[in-house]
Amino acid sequence: MKKILAAMWKERIAYLELTPAFLLLLFVAFGPVVYGIILGLTDFNLLRPTQTSFVGLKNFFAQLLNSRYHHALWNTLFYTVCITGFSFIAGLGISLMLNAQKLRAKSFFRILILIPWVITPVVVAVGWSILMRNEYGFINYVLIKWGFSNINFLGDLEHTLKWILVPMVWRSVPFVIIMLYARLKGIQGVLYEAATVDGATKWQQFLYITLPELKAVSAVLVLYMCLMNAKVFDVIWVLTMGGPGDSTQVAMTYVYDVAFQRWQLGNAAAASYVPMMILFVIGAFYIRLVEKD
């Protein structure tokens, strides 16, 4: 104990430097998070705030038995896996192309490719939703002109969930490309030359040199994308508001609905428990990988 106190005193300046950030975060982040968790243990409803009582885990279990909640969680899983998967595969392919020696003007393409990723996600969603409008959108205009029937991208009970993948993959692919390309560039050419001398085919070189070299970056990338996609709210809300019906409801859009449309803030906080637990698990792996301290 004395040793710890001594060490703290010796490095007291560190605590000083940390104080501003920590103080701010205490009030706007850590405090509210704790508050939120406690809120999930009450039946707080904004329409009758004074009649709040502590209910423990009753909310949590009630949510677990709620089929709308199941549906939202399931959609979240589907959405996360698909976006991460498609983005990664497409991104891998494109970054391999970008890395090909025979391509000129690489930095030009690199900047161009990043544009979908830097645009505000909500704006991406709005832009795509205009293109995907049922009767007046550009895509349907083209489809009809070519003789096909129009597709109700954002209003179809069964298929909308798949269609909203398109804009989101569109914006995620560039990020994957950039990360993988940066790593690809660093793979030493000697490895490939030696392999060619030893008679390896291009495909074998890909399997036994390229892929293993990409393993570490890919793991970090995939985990990061899973994290970002699992907590999504803004794009789905802007595209479909969880609709039509509940078909595109995701974990956080469900939480929003319960919190700010039904004003059951206690329930909403409790409904966040499961997503947060999952995020924490993924996050733990992610932090482990990224901070090899």
Add this chain to the structure above:
Amino acid sequence: MKKKFRGEWKETIGIHVGMILIVAALFFPISILLITSLSRPEDVQIGWGWSFPPSLESHIKLWQDSPMAVYAFNSLVIAAATVVIALSVSILAAHALARYRFPGRSLVFVSILTLFLIPSLFLGIPLFLMFRAYGLLDTRLGLILAHSTFTIPFLVWMLKNYMETVPKEIEESAVIDGANRLQVIIHVVIPLAAPAIFAMAIFAFLGSYHQFALNFVLVTEESLSTIPIGAMRYRGVSGDWISFGQIAAYTIESAIPPILFLLLTSKYIVQGLTAGFGKA
């Protein structure tokens, strides 16, 4: 590594064509929106159409008929203020985490990182109640405070990683020369890290600029809304004062600051991303 075999020109063409197709696919939505925005509102009233010659009328009308100016102002001011505040506290915190070994170091760092894992909307629930009690709803200050919840962790993490790559000796020699710690930070650490700080500041700026969930929950007044909120509001409207041309113009114009920043920092993006996202 340039081998010149005669048969390889096919591959070259193939790759270039493929690359162009991919860029075209990535750009087709933006191009359509661009074309729509460069059309007169009447021509694109029903959704798809275009004017020839292109006209800036939709863009002009956007600024005249809609609160775009307000939205842009709010977005930029809030993002700038968030970055300034967050940067000041984060540089100090990152320096502490990078340079000193003190009890609780890992705990502090991990708890800051954990903030990344909290969905913005979950945070929005207690913040909504707290701000409501303190009169911070519908205020820019409230939003700035709320934005620091994700800006500070981001900056601390990135800056810490960066500072760890800078040799300690420079700071130590400054201390030997008589500088106290604060002077060391101001005159040595910051100038050294300046390009990295610049790139990270831009990312942080964009993070705040893009924010939707917290803004949606904590602000309901038009006059304090930001660009993403406005985008959502006007997307559904196709009444006679806002046409598809204007909505398209909206999306194009809100993309200008990010694209500008992209051009400014393209060199650092790759370095910054890979350095910050892990020593993988």
